[in-house]
Amino acid sequence: MTVTRVPVFRSVPKLFLAACLVALAAVTSPLPLRAQDASPAAQAATEPLGIVARNGRHAFQVEVMRTDAQRAKGLMYRRSMAADHGMLFDFERPAPATMWMKNTYLSLDMVFIRSDGSIARIAADTEPLSTKVISSGEPVLAVLELNAGTAAKLGIRAGDRVEHPMFKR
Numbered sequence: 471m472t473v474t475r476v477p478v479f480r481s482v483p484k485l486f487l488a489a490c491l492v493a494l495a496a497v498t499s500p501l502p503l504r505a506q507d508a509s510p511a512a513q514a515a516t517e518p519l520g521i522v523a524r525n526g527r528h529a530f531q532v533e534v535m536r537t538d539a540q541r542a543k544g545l546m547y548r549r550s551m552a553a554d555h556g557m558l559f560d561f562e563r564p565a566p567a568t569m570w571m572k573n574t575y576l577s578l579d580m581v582f583i584r585s586d587g588s589i590a591r592i593a594a595d596t597e598p599l600s601t602k603v604i605s606s607g608e609p610v611l612a613v614l615e616l617n618a619g620t621a622a623k624l625g626i627r628a629g630d631r632v633e634h635p636m637f638k639r
Contacts, residue, residue, distance in 0.1 A: 515533070516531035517531070517533075518532075518634075519531070519532045519558060519632065520634075521581075521631070521632050522631045523624060523625050523627065524625060525625045528626065530554055531552075531555050532555065532557060532558040532614065533557050533558070534558045535557060535559045535560065536560045536562075541559050541561075544557060544615070545574050545576060545578070545615060546574050547574075547575070548575065550576070551617055553620070556616045556617075557614070557615045558614050558615075558636070561610070561612060564584065564585045564609040565609050565610075566605065566608065566609055566610075567582065567605070567606040568603045569593075569603075569604045570600065570601050570602065570603055571598055571599060571600045571602070571604075572599065572601050573599065574598055574599065576617065576618070577595055577596055577598050577618035578595075578616065578618055579592060579596070579615070579617070579618055579619065579620050579621040580613055580614070580615055581613065581615075581616065581626070582610045582612075582613055584608075584610055584611060585611040586637060587632045587634070587638070588631055588632075589626070589627070589629060589631070590606060590608050590610055590628060591608075592627070592628060594618070594619075595618045595619065611637070612632075612636060614632065
C-alpha cells in the first residue's frame with residue numbers, strides 16, 4: 471500500500487490570508503444600522519425643562535419637536551428613555567391637540583400644556599402601540615411626554631407650571 475503525504479504547509483498561507491481578510495473586513499465595516507441607532511435618545515440634543523409642582527421643582531432634559539416631521543415621529547420605535555428625560559412637542563400656537571401611541575413601545579404620561587406654561591391635563595400611563603386618540607380637552611401649545619408613572623411619582627398635577635422658554639409668563 472502506498473501512502474501519499476501532502477505537506478500541510480501548502481494550505482497554511484491560504485488559510486492565513488483568508489483569516490486576515492475576514493479580520494480586516496470586520497474592522498473596517500461600519501456597524502449595522504440597528505446597532506448605530508440603538509440609543510437615539512442619547513444622541514439627540516436636549517434642553518432643560520422644569521415643572522414646579524406643589525412639592526417642589528422637578529428638572530428634566532427634553533428633546534423638542536418643532537417641525538411636522540419631528541412631531542409625527544416623536545418617540546416611535548424607542549425602547550427606553552432615561553427617567554429624567556422627556557419629549558416636548560411644540561405646536562407653535564394654541565389649539566386642541568390629539569396624540570396617539572402608534573409604533574410607540576413606551577408607556578407614557580402625556581402632559582398637555584397651555585401657552586402660559588400651566589398644565590391643562592395629564593393623560594397618565596398611556597397604552598403602548600395603541601391608535602386610540604388622546605385629546606388635550608382644550609387648546610394647548612405643547613405636550614410633554616414623560617415615562618409612565620412619572621407624574622404620579624413626582625406629584626405633578628393639572629394646574630402646576632412648566633418652565634421652558636417656549637411658555638410666556
